[in-house]
Amino acid sequence: MTHLRSGQVAEQAGVNPQTLRYYERRGLIAEPPRSPGGHRAYPPETVDLLIVIKAAQRLGFTLEEVAELIDTGRRGHPTPDLRARAKAKIAEVDARIADLMTIRTTLNQVVTAGCDSLTDCTCPDCPMVT
Amino acid sequence: MTHLRSGQVAEQAGVNPQTLRYYERRGLIAEPPRSPGGHRAYPPETVDLLIVIKAAQRLGFTLEEVAELIDTGRRGHPTPDLRARAKAKIAEVDARIADLMTIRTTLNQVVTAGCDSLTDCTCPDCPMVT
DNA sequence: GGTAAGCCTGTACCTGGGTACCGGGTGCAA
DNA sequence: TTGCACCCGGTACCCAGGTACAGGCTTACC
Incomplete structure (x- = not known):
């Protein structure tokens, strides 16, 4: 119950469902666990992450820059x-x-x-x- | 002697030779006459036209807008x-x-x-x- | 007349950020 | 168990403004 399907994540974040897979390929969101049948099962935080990505994009950061920012941020460095x-x-x-x-x-x-x-x-x- | 080859036009206007054909396809420059062997023979004014196109682009006009501006201008309308x-x-x-x-x-x-x-x-x- | 530079057409590729389509598999509810 | 919405991967396409490459022909100069 704590996971979301791709369509739910997309709708809650206000993005196209295809965009999720695109961001996954681009390394912006992690590959989520899968259901036995192969469907992606996202943790709810993914929605927040997508919202942050969109906010950073509005500030003029490219997707590549956003990916780097997420990456250095996630390593816990207090940089x-x-x-x-x-x-x-x-x-x-x-x-x-x-x-x-x-x-x-x-x-x-x-x-x-x-x-x-x-x-x-x-x-x-x-x-x-x- | 009053005509230029594509490479000369490109060099004098400071654009890539391929760009000439691209602009021709896009309708920004007219199809020039050809030599018996099929090589394009440009009138010298083409260089000026290319310079104007580049200037208009720098002002933020798209190639489509530039094409329209050239077109309405060439019809002699004093619009x-x-x-x-x-x-x-x-x-x-x-x-x-x-x-x-x-x-x-x-x-x-x-x-x-x-x-x-x-x-x-x-x-x-x-x-x-x- | 030979040779090298330049030009020809057509097609594919590039950047950035997605979006659309296809044929087939899944998940869930009645 | 069947029906339907949803999702899967892979691939192709979109915008703009070009750029590159392949294979073959022309032009110019010596």
């Missing part, structure tokens, strides 16, 4: 690894934001300069190509 | 289409920046709260899951 990685991720996010700000500025110039064609813009000092 | 699309793209960029700012804030909370594990965080009011 500052998560904080270090979060700091590194902040730097990545900042870089991406800076990129987008540059793009935004150029797009704004396109609008205010009155560009009317990608290929034959008649506006002076067209900001597209530069 | 405000490019400006309208640039404005829409600015809105997309703004939304993405807002997303990233939210992510940044949460990551910062992870750092300052001292989260030490994805799965078993000991910090109070862990911001990961919420």
Whole structure:
């Protein structure tokens, strides 16, 4: 009674059932025990793990990074690894934001300069190509 | 002498030769005339077109959007289409920046709260899951 | 006319994060 | 015991934007 079937885990975690097997292949969730017939029997904590995985993904971590974070966390090391990685991720996010700000500025110039064609813009000092 | 071979176009535009054929398939560049032996003979303007395509990509337009922009521009319509699309793209960029700012804030909370594990965080009011 | 570089088509592969389909086996309840 | 939902493994496919490879032909230069 303390175990869940894959469909139940998927529904409670809000993911597609296929995603469970995918995460298992990717090493994000452990291979659960099986019923005599070969059906996966998940411990209830798997739902929480999936929720955490989704949260980490929303923070911009790739599945590979999430797998590493889970892995170092599970070894019981009291490492500052998560904080270090979060700091590194902040730097990545900042870089991406800076990129987008540059793009935004150029797009704004396109609008205010009155560009009317990608290929034959008649506006002076067209900001597209530069 | 007024035409270029695919390798020359690719080199001058700074793209991979294979990319030329890919863009041709995608409808971004027209099918050029061929030599008697079947080799593509590009007009020199193709280089400029490729440079413009790359510039538009850097502004966040997808290849499909670029194809449409080239297409409406080439029909000679003096439409405000490019400006309208640039404005829409600015809105997309703004939304993405807002997303990233939210992510940044949460990551910062992870750092300052001292989260030490994805799965078993000991910090109070862990911001990961919420 | 030989040879090497370059180009041709078609097809397969890559990244990342899944999703869908197929044919067949299981689990559970009535 | 039968019916049906569910699950199994394996494989293929999706998005975007390319990149790579194989086997064969063309072009250019000496």
